[in-house]
Amino acid sequence: MVEYNSTDNVKAGLPLGGIGAGKVEINNKGKMVNLTIFNNWNKPLQIVRGFHVFIIPEDMEGFFVETQPSVLHMQDRGCELHYYGSYPFLRLVPYNRPQIEVTAFTALIPGKIEDSSLPAFGIRVRTNERKVVKVAISLPNLIGTSIRGRFNKEVDGGVMFLTENTSSIDPSYGDMTLITDKPLKIIPQNSINVDVNTTIKGGHSKIDFEDGNIWRRIERGDEIESIKGSARGMWDDFGGIVVADLKEGEAKFVVSWYFNNPWIYYPYRHFYATRFRNSLDVGEYFLKNFDEFYDNSKQFCKGDDSLPEWLIDSMCNSAYILSSSTWLDDKGRFSIFESPENFPVLGTIGGLTYEAGSLPVLLDFPELEKAFLTVLANAIDDSGYVPHDLGLFSLDAPLDGTTSPPRWKDLNPSFILLVYRYYKLTNDREFLEKIYPTLKAVLLWEVSRDRDGDGLPELEGTGDTSFDVTYIEGTDSYTSTLFLASLYAYREILNILKIEPSDYVDKLIERAEKSLSTMYNGKYFLAWKGLPDVGDALFLGQIIGLWWSITTGLPIFPEREKVISILNNICKVNGAASHICTPNLVSSDGKVISLSPQTEGSWPRLVMSLAPLAIEYEMDCLLEAVQKEWNTIVKDGMVWNQPSRINARTGVPDIYLDHYIGSPALWSVALFMKLNGNVKSTRNT
Template identity: 25%
Template sequence: MVCVVCVPIVWTAIGRQRVRCIAVSRRHAASAVGEFTRASVSERLGCSNRTRSPGGRSLLRCRRVREHAGEQDEVLRMKLIRGLDIVHPLPGVMRALGMASVLLCVSALYALEIVSDAGDRNASRSGMYVGGIGAGGFEIRPDGGFYRCRMFNDWRPERDVDIYMIHRSTPDGTERVLRLRDVVMSHRVIRGVDRIRYTADFPSVSWSSPELPVRVEFRSFFIPGNVKDSALPAVQVRIRNDGDGEVTLVVPMPGPTRSVRRPGRIVSRSASGAVGIHAPGAFTLDAGDEFFIMGYPFVSCTWRGRVDEEAILAWYSPGMRDFDGRRIGCYYERFFRSCDDVLDYVTAHRERLAARAEEFRRGIRDAVLPESLKDAYGAQLASFVKQSWLSRRGDFGVWEGGLSSMGMQTLDIGGYGSWLYVNIFPELERSAIRLSARFQQADGWMPHTFPGTFERPEQPYWRLDLNLWFALMAARDAILWQDNAFLKRIYPTVKRAMRWSMRLDTDGDGIPNLDGRASCYDLWDWKGNSTYFASLTLGAAALWGGLARSLGDERFARECAALRDTVRDSMLRKLWNGEYFILWEKGEERDEGCLLDALPGEWYAMLLGRATGLPEQYVRSHIDACVKYNRRRFDPALMRDWGTPGEQGWCYTGAGYPDGRSYHFYQYEPWTGLEYTLALNLHLLGRTEQALKVVREVGERKLSCGMFFNHILCGGDYYQPMVIGALWERFAR
């Protein structure tokens, strides 16, 4: 028997963005704990005293007892149930049903939901991206608009695209468009709606309005382990009309065009590429002058009456060129020669593709994990699809920043972001790590990034931490994949890289010396020995000592072991101040900053089940200091470089000081990738409650300014926050 508790749901708001949670059943009661607003919960749940959340809402911190397969243990977790107001007298109900029979607000039906209106610009600053990996697509935002279209390989500049849904009522013929903005044509204006309810549930996004009987859903074919199907230039569209009248999907084309119709399908071709709609259940499929905006022709598809239909929207734009003008093509060109080919493949395999994509989506939503973590993971998966290049021959890279900022396969930032896909798409990570290895200099120096081409790295080589990041990533890949062939191929490159890095130690303490900005923190001057470089070295030496021994290279294994011991002792002697590891030291000079991610080598080793030899109590104390000194209220007057107007809440800055000083924007700005890394460190140390609190606070802050799906740094959609994938996999085990 499954007991379902029905709980009244009342909307509350974080600014103007509203998020809902649904209550369900006992079958998930094996774990998960919640924080519930305005609820008096029975003592049997072990609730603590009422506290206040950062946003001012009253919360209860609850302890729940798990009963599963005869095993009982107490699990304490934190979860924000945003927007849930329980106004029912629940304690008696809980006692009657029994402790293990009730679970509130942990539901596979939950999804991030945002309600926006015409007066709320914040909510529509970012949205879920749908499309294929390296195949293009578009971003759908909470205003119902389509942005950052890359169907036709428009990376510089990216353009918005006027895809929209029109509802034409009967019998008066009134037209409304399912977005907040009006559609302005040369001969008429179609008025937008006043409010939209938007649901992001990767890999799908849907939206509706209380003013219309229409709900629309777009879904990517995102299938872990299957690059071909995840890189399809196509999305699934679902149209539901619960009323009378007609619903029309309108898709613009960069004209002039030539359209071909066949039963249930229309494909329109232009010099830039082709767009096709396959919709057997549609009333009409059309193209031409009926829908013209700003001189662009459109293809359209109309459904009549009450319908719940699916369609496939596909595109085909061969011959993509890199920023040097070389033709690199898209990965899907290996399998398809036209838009019709794509539509034929998707329709022939529709059930399998849809089932696999749904299986992944349900895997996220069914997980008995905090919704803030699910939402953060889904948002970064969408950013991964948006920011990826995948050429016809299989070259792969993720852009470091938005609007084609910086470059692809940036080693230091990839050391964080690649955790998102290293397990679900090992083929892509293998391609990316090979790309970096291919451009190693003869002396061992590794490249930083690839500026819009796979044929040359950024010049000149000047950053000093890249070799260590490469060593960490290559060790991770070899250990996770248990791929001895990969290990043997990559080993000579890693060995050269590490020996190059060892030569940077000028004072014999094992730590590479840095005077200047030649690191990931490339606008911030450091001196001498830094904890960051020490930890990178310590982690790389600890990991590659064992791997070298497994390959029979005892000499290098001993070198790594000696380096590990030397660096560990130097860290404790030179960089430990009694509470945490300081930023850097050089002779009598010291910077007492507490860097948020000072110990990257440590969390790499911990994730891979290896030990660096750094005493755990020192690591714990440092992470405690990060929470103590780096957590602060977001300050819009100070945090202007990477902040967004309207952003508010708690953040964890790049580095903190006991005296609270703020002197460099790399130090006082929050990096969401480093915040997620802090959460990962906390979880690895068994501090799950604090880890989830960090994730929740980042999410609340980004929701407050409408940038939940686009973390600003280097142009936006930054690569580093994809490190949330490592935290997700730790929780989802």
């Protein structure tokens, strides 16, 4: 479990919300931030006024479970917090206050996609102190782009947030609900704002403070009359408050939402809309199954005694992109943003993007992996070329690549391996048979990229792989090892289906192995043969083929002694080149090579992919490199918004690509262990 306190600089809170439903974050200061529930993945609502958790003891002043509440004359009623995160759970524990725990969680239940895609999260408030008797939670009305027409109404157990306006084009048209299992008092509609007179006399704007009178009246137990009518002006920021009984030591709340209008940035409808009519339906369903969801979501990321605790923490939390970055439409089509805010294309493959990002999906919701592969297969053109992604804010407008033309050389092998991996885990022969003609075209396209007949595809010096800002012309060890692994996978598929003999592929493998052997310099594979000349620099990308082989049970190339030599040199060269991270390209004397931002920094997802290799080959130094990368991510508050790359010299992350799709790369450990059974203990690291 990752631990912060409320003074730490945490870039993003742990996200809450089911697969494809958008997300809400509650950060380490107890604030609700960065909402994308309105189909606004690229432009989150950064801060929510009017969200509070207020604890009411019997013999002392009430307090907010947050730091520095902006509630007029109650700014001193906040508290410092411990913040614990283990996705999909977060826990807030106040310092120096009556013993209270506020736990928020997303329902993520392996094998149950219907319950794991709910637009909702649960909040459990617990105390073992008898003198803590009540808890109140408030939410603002955020429905509709315009304030005008917003209103709240009381429902069984809570408040529903609505608008009188109707729209088929407003992405924030819909509704939200806040309900509890033990309601003592429901205040459907109150004003969040301090009155205009007081505000402008004090030289303030309405966003500086919220009204504190309502909280003092709740604290005293006063009767409170709800405001009537709908919002008419811009000072009509309405909230709703639900007070629950804590005398038995626990209260449960659910926050749910329902926003199902297609628009330019989400031109579809939601999977959750196939089961529910509105947020009240969702909230009541979640509350009815609260305990079951809570307990079963603990199974989403199970620890393993053979693994060190930090590795389990990293693995569990790296799956955060399921809440922050996924789409699941009403047709059951699934995908993941490469970077929802700054590069919002869906389903990017190559360079351990979707291949790493979908690992928890593959393991816990394989039907979604099948759905994605089906959509991607349908996007492959007649030549057999696999696109870079499914489209910008789209599942239907595939793009060839960020630098295309020319077309990239690592996408087709990645697709073949994704299909094989899916089969390896599911034994879905019917799917394999159906997709085989496409796979054949994909392979033949890639083989045609071998211009000189040496058995390996050549790069054209135009950023034509996932290392797309790095000039490489010739044959590189990243693409070559990936291609060889895809040939192994294709041969396995032929043997499974028995559709045609494997002689042709056997010859391709023989030629590829022979040529790749010439790139081995006695210690590791050369970065590339061609331009620019980087001498004997060690390229971390060369592990990609080995990673695929280890995690899916394919043949391993080269032989074991050479693999161990490669990995040992990665520890000595790349692993020792920076105290911050493990950079992608390092000279044999330990100098980081600044050929491009991609070579002078690390790809955290690529470094994390060393973990199953460390376990297979019992190499503690590789796990130390993984732990170093993880420690940098934790220290810099990036656990739930991991970057695409980290600069090896400055430690400054490449925030350009936020919430990066490859974050869950460490789940390859879980895949490796599932397919290989128990492994030796690595707890000595």
